Each structure stands twice: as C-alpha cells, then as structure tokens.
Amino acid sequence: QVQLVESGGGLVQAGDSLRLSCAASGRTFSYYAMGWFRQAPGKEREFVATISWSGGSTYYADSVKGRFTISRDNAKNTVYLQMNSLKPEDTAVYYCAAAGTGAASGSPYEYDYWGQGTQVTVSS
Numbered sequence: 001q002v003q004l005v006e007s008g009g010g011l012v013q014a015g016d017s018l019r020l021s022c023a024a025s026g027r028t029f030s031y032y033a034m035g036w037f038r039q040a041p042g043k044e045r046e047f048v049a050t051i052s053w054s055g056g057s058t059y060y061a062d063s064v065k066g067r068f069t070i071s072r073d074n075a076k077n078t079v080y081l082q083m084n085s086l087k088p089e090d091t092a093v094y095y096c097a098a099a100g101t102g103a104a105s106g107s108p109y110e111y112d113y114w115g116q117g118t119q120v121t122v123s124s
Contacts, residue, residue: 001026001027001113002024002025002026002027002029002032002098002112002113003024003025003026003113004022004023004024004096004097004098004113004114004115005022005023005025005115005116006020006021006022006094006095006096006115006116006117006118007020007021007022007023007118008020008021008118009094009118009119009120010119010120010121011121011123012086012120012121012122012123013122013123013124014086014087014088014122014123014124015085015086016086016122017082017083017084017085017086018083018086018120019080019081019082019083020036020080020081020083020094020096020118020120021078021079021080022034022036022078022079022080022081022096022115023076023077023078024077024078024079024098025077029074029077029098030053030074031053031100031102032053032098032099032100032102032112032113033050033051033052033053033098033099033101033102033103033104033105033110034050034051034070034072034079034096034097034098034099035047035048035049035050035051035096035097035098035099035104035105035106035108035111036048036049036050036070036079036081036094036095036096036097037094037095037096037097037108038090038092038093038094038095038120039092039093039095039117040089040091040092040093043092045095045108046061047061047106047107047108048060048061048064048068048081048094049061049064049068049069049070049081050070050104050105050106051070051071051072051079051104052102052103052104053102053103055071055072055074057103057104058070058104059104059105059106061106063089064083064090067083067084067085067086068081068082068083068084069081069082069084070082079096081094081096083120086120086122087122088122088123088124089122090120090122091120091121091122092119092120093117093118093119093120094117094118094119094120095114095115095116095117096114096115097111097112097113097114097115098111098112098113098114099111099112100112
C-alpha cells in the first residue's frame with residue numbers, strides 16, 4: 001500500500017507559478033513511477049506529467065509542455081510539479097498517482113494508487 005498526500009495548491013493569477021508536492025508513504029517509493037493528473041469541473045481527468053522510477057524519463061501533456069516540470073526526490077519520498085506561466089485553463093484539482101510498473105506513463109490505468117487531490121485555481 002502507498003499513501004499519497006498532495007499539497008501546494010491555491011489561488012493564483014494568470015502568469016504566476018506554483019509548486020505542487022506529493023509526499024508518499026508506505027511501500028518503497030523509489031520503485032514507483034509517478035504521475036500528475038488533473039480534473040476540471042465537468043471534465044474528465046486528464047494526464048499532466050509523468051516521471052519514471054529513476055527520474056530518467058519524463059513526459060508531458062502538450063498543453064503544459066514548456067511550462068510545467070515534474071521531478072522527484074527519492075530520498076524524501078516526494079514528487080513535485082513546478083507550474084510556471086499558469087493560465088486560467090490550468091484550473092483543476094490536481095492528483096498525484098503511483099504506478100507499480102516503474103515506467104512513466106500517461107495512462108491513468110497504469111496507476112495503482114492515487115492521492116486525494118489539491119485544488120489549483122488560476123484567475124485571469
């Protein structure tokens with residue numbers, strides 16, 4: 001079992017930055033690939049970014065490429081999502097997830113554990 005707790009969300013203005021954190025506990029964090037997904041009101045959950053167990057592979061949704069950066073610190077059992085140049089369309093609940101395959105993936109079906117989410121609201 002892996003427990004995931006997101007933090008760092010909030011209300012910001014367009015163009016601002018936020019850094020989300022996801023702290024993991026339970027089974028060995030470094031074995032898991034990690035991903036960030038988001039869900040806006042009335043929309044399906046969508047992929048944002050993913051990082052492999054080693055940190056050697058990262059992938060991003062086209063909508064965030066060049067603005068968001070995913071990273072991990074296996075010593076701290078934490079994955080981060082640095083979000084720059086935020087836009088109103090980035091407004092959503094952001095979830096982190098852990099995949100036991102260890103491979104970075106944009107598919108939510110690859111993920112075994114999910115956090116409760118943190119709200120990000122970007123005003124125009």
